[in-house]
Amino acid sequence: MAEDINSTPEATIERIIDYLKENKRFDGRKLDEFRELIIEKNISKKAEGSVRVRLGKTEVLVGVKVGVAEPYPDSPDKGNLMVTAELLPLSSPRFELGPPKFDAIELGRVIDRGVRESKIIDLEKLVIKEGEKVWTIFIDIYSINDDGNLLDAAGIGALAALKIAKLPKYDEKEEKVLYDKCEKNIPLTDVNPIPITVHKIGNKLIADPTKEEEDASETRLTIGISDGIISSMQKGGAAPMKDEEIFEAIDIADRNWKELFKKIEKIIK
Amino acid sequence: MTEFERPDGRKEDELREMKAKVGIIPNADGSAMYQSGDTIAIAAVYGPKKMHPQHKQNPKRGVLRCTYNMNSFSVSDRIKPGPSRRSTEISKIIEWALEPVLDLDKYPNTVIDVHINIIQADAGTRCAGINAASMALAHAGIPMKDLVLSISAGKLDRTIVLDLNKAEEDFEDGEGATDIPISMTNSGELTHLQLDGKINSKQLKKAIEMARKSSKKIYEIQKKALKESVNF
Numbered sequence: 001m002a003e004d005i006n007s008t009p010e011a012t013i014e015r016i017i018d019y020l021k022e023n024k025r026f027d028g029r030k031l032d033e034f035r036e037l038i039i040e041k042n043i044s045k046k047a048e049g050s051v052r053v054r055l056g057k058t059e060v061l062v063g064v065k066v067g068v069a070e071p072y073p074d075s076p077d078k079g080n081l082m083v084t085a086e087l088l089p090l091s092s093p094r095f096e097l098g099p100p101k102f103d104a105i106e107l108g109r110v111i112d113r114g115v116r117e118s119k120i121i122d123l124e125k126l127v128i129k130e131g132e133k134v135w136t137i138f139i140d141i142y143s144i145n146d147d148g149n150l151l152d153a154a155g156i157g158a159l160a161a162l163k164i165a166k167l168p169k170y171d172e173k174e175e176k177v178l179y180d181k182c183e184k185n186i187p188l189t190d191v192n193p194i195p196i197t198v199h200k201i202g203n204k205l206i207a208d209p210t211k212e213e214e215d216a217s218e219t220r221l222t223i224g225i226s227d228g229i230i231s232s233m234q235k236g237g238a239a240p241m242k243d244e245e246i247f248e249a250i251d252i253a254d255r256n257w258k259e260l261f262k263k264i265e266k267i268i269k
Numbered sequence: 270m271t272e273f274e275r276p277d278g279r280k281e282d283e284l285r286e287m288k289a290k291v292g293i294i295p296n297a298d299g300s301a302m303y304q305s306g307d308t309i310a311i312a313a314v315y316g317p318k319k320m321h322p323q324h325k326q327n328p329k330r331g332v333l334r335c336t337y338n339m340n341s342f343s344v345s346d347r348i349k350p351g352p353s354r355r356s357t358e359i360s361k362i363i364e365w366a367l368e369p370v371l372d373l374d375k376y377p378n379t380v381i382d383v384h385i386n387i388i389q390a391d392a393g394t395r396c397a398g399i400n401a402a403s404m405a406l407a408h409a410g411i412p413m414k415d416l417v418l419s420i421s422a423g424k425l426d427r428t429i430v431l432d433l434n435k436a437e438e439d440f441e442d443g444e445g446a447t448d449i450p451i452s453m454t455n456s457g458e459l460t461h462l463q464l465d466g467k468i469n470s471k472q473l474k475k476a477i478e479m480a481r482k483s484s485k486k487i488y489e490i491q492k493k494a495l496k497e498s499v500n501f
Binding site for chain 2: 043044045046047050057059061063064065067084086088089090091092093097099100138140142144145146147179180
């Protein structure tokens with residue numbers, strides 16, 4: 001029977017810090033290096049777009065569904081966007097049943113802002129009848145195995161799923177979405193936002209932490225970036241960061257964005 | 270009887286193409302995927318572990334706790350994430366289906382969590398979930414008297430068929446569709462039976478017999494996947 005699986009032993013955390021002093025990680029990666037990224041598309045035929053994203057042992061499923069709804073009162077000329085994340089108890093002994101806890105809520109919200117603020121979805125093209133009927137784009141995220149950095153995996157998944165997602169036909173007379181008739185893609189602009197989270201451990205900055213490394217992390221900065229342009233950020237954790245650390249984190253995010261986006265492009269073609 | 274044709278051309282007792290894989294979730298103590306046609310279920314087992322809160326502990330035997338959850342994008346009309354009345358009921362049904370093969374007396378004060386997630390749905394999701402969970406429990410090394418095999422029998426108009434897909438579940442001609450999800454041990458004991466529709470006892474008997482016969486195919490698939498998980 002496993003004992004306390006809900007935290008990494010103090011001795012392991014101390015060793016992670018010692019290794020980082022010599023710019024080393026347990027798995028031999030460079031400090032700013034991601035684990036192997038594997039993306040598999042169309043994992044659910046019932047989604048308008050769906051992917052499985054693996055970063056090392058971390059795995060998430062991301063699906064895009066669309067529906068028809070009323071627009072929000074403050075944006076009658078725009079489609080709606082809704083992002084939810086579920087940290088399934090299936091994916092980690094640390095996740096419990098019950099209403100979404102802070103981590104799931106934050107994950108969904110940070111992904112939402114990364115997508116929304118980058119304006120990747122051309123929401124104005126999702127109006128069926130102004131003020132009355134618009135498309136709602138749902139991006140739903142499910143964790144399957146948590147070995148750290150679920151957020152970046154989810155963000156990669158959100159971008160990839162949006163890129164391949166189709167928009168079904170809408171039968172205005174019957175007021176019905178014809179899910180099996182998809183002709184167009186979801187209207188996207190030419191940005192490609194990916195959230196990249198940099199963690200501070202000791203005085204070192206690392207990308208794509210494993211679960212153990214996340215447990216050792218003092219603070220983190222998530223940077224929603226597309227080709228050098230930042231459109232969302234979130235600092236999490238209580239330890240302070242210096243200006244130069246923030247800009248180094250942005251450099252790390254920018255470098256990784258190029259590599260990650262190349263892989264996403266390969267999948268969506 | 271023979272003139273009836275299934276929408277996808279299958280024989281009456283023909284199951285959809287099955288796939289199974291064990292050991293798909295590294296964090297879990299046991300895990301498995303089971304696919305029947307376009308229905309895909311995954312299951313993870315955590316435990317036996319100490320039951321919290323303490324007042325839920327049973328000093329005589331362990332507790333099996335199942336959760337069944339459909340991904341929002343597993344069906345055409347998006348499902349709102351989170352538990353529903355339907356998923357709550359199915360979760361309990363799954364507990365009842367699996368518990369008879371477990372020797373929970375050996376694990377007092379503990380809980381075995383079985384989490385089932387439906388990735389893609391084309392009918393028969395609870396059956397696929399039970400098949401995945403049965404393998405995941407075995408993979409977790411929990412002593413089992415038998416594997417549990419689950420299959421949805423059904424009646425389309427007057428013809429008994431097995432492993433209905435969604436198009437068949439929505440069949441409306443004649444007497445319409447009767448859906449009979451059944452789970453049983455490999456030795457043939459029923460551990461789960463539900464029915465929605467219209468049927469007489471002779472027809473039900475035939476449906477159960479057909480399901481029992483074809484469940485052997487599921488047993489072979491489960492056994493093969495479990496063997497593969499230890500062979501590399």
